[in-house]
Amino acid sequence: MKKTTLSERINQRMRELNLKSKDLAQATRASKGSVSQWINGGNEPSARYVTALARILKVSEKWLLEGGKIDNVIITDTWKIPLISLQQAVKWRDVIMDNNLNNIKLWVETSGKAPRFSFAIQVEGDSMLNTSGSGPSLPEGSILLIDPEYKIASGLIVAAYLPETDSTIVKKLTIDGPNLYLNSLNHNYKPIQINTLDTIIGVAIRTQMDLV
Incomplete structure (x- = not known):
């Protein structure tokens, strides 16, 4: 043939x-x-x-x-989406603009349709492990599908960059009037107040995790 x-x-x-x-x-x-x-x-x-x-x-x-x-x-x-580190997420828009995905080493499959420009990250630490017994819980290693174009709103799980500590974190966004907070699902962690929504990299729209 x-x-x-x-x-x-x-x-x-x-x-x-x-x-x-x-x-x-x-x-x-x-x-x-x-x-x-x-x-x-x-x-x-x-x-x-x-x-x-x-x-x-x-x-x-x-x-x-x-x-x-x-x-x-x-x-x-299934759809394949790039799995990147929290540090790489900060420059994701630059990667998209340059159409430079050939250097992405890890990809994950998702059964749901992946929005354009979406990417996946893994939760680090136990700050998103819900200790109250109600609501979502994101233990360490959970894979989140992040949509950088999703409309930001209070109550959503987001990936955010904190320039003062040069770190990227996953938290629940709370908008209380003029005040903006990034909250952990683990109540042993204190809320982090931010000054602008510009710090938000994207919204978590789906989660995947290994059970074994």
Whole structure:
């Protein structure tokens, strides 16, 4: 069997599924120019787009990247998002602007649709371990999906950067009139008052954790 190129495989599935380039752009959140490159045999999609592209084409990532028999194709039902450190989260917007995701070493899968520009971080320490017995609890190691574009509101779990200590933390945001607080779910920790919402990197919209 003649080995096909990635571009040829994309075009093949687009014909079979009656898809247009705009469908790929919408599904992957890539620019029209990037999608045109994929279709016409220019640049290949970077790692951040592969899962979404495979999903819209109803193929496995393996087949999309390597080819093979079409009868081995499966539909992918998960999304991959980059797992970065709390320190890396501070410069996430710069990474997105530079479209420099090829250096991301760790990725996690999520069954829910991942918003554009979202990323994952792991909770450190026990400050988000709920000791009251009611409400959410985020033990150390919990993986949070962070959406930097989600509308900030009181009561949400957020990732925030504190310039005075050069640290990134995960806390529950409380807005009390003109006062802004970052609260731990563990009541043994004191609230942290902040001066502006500009310190918020993003909102936690989903959590994943290993049970074994």
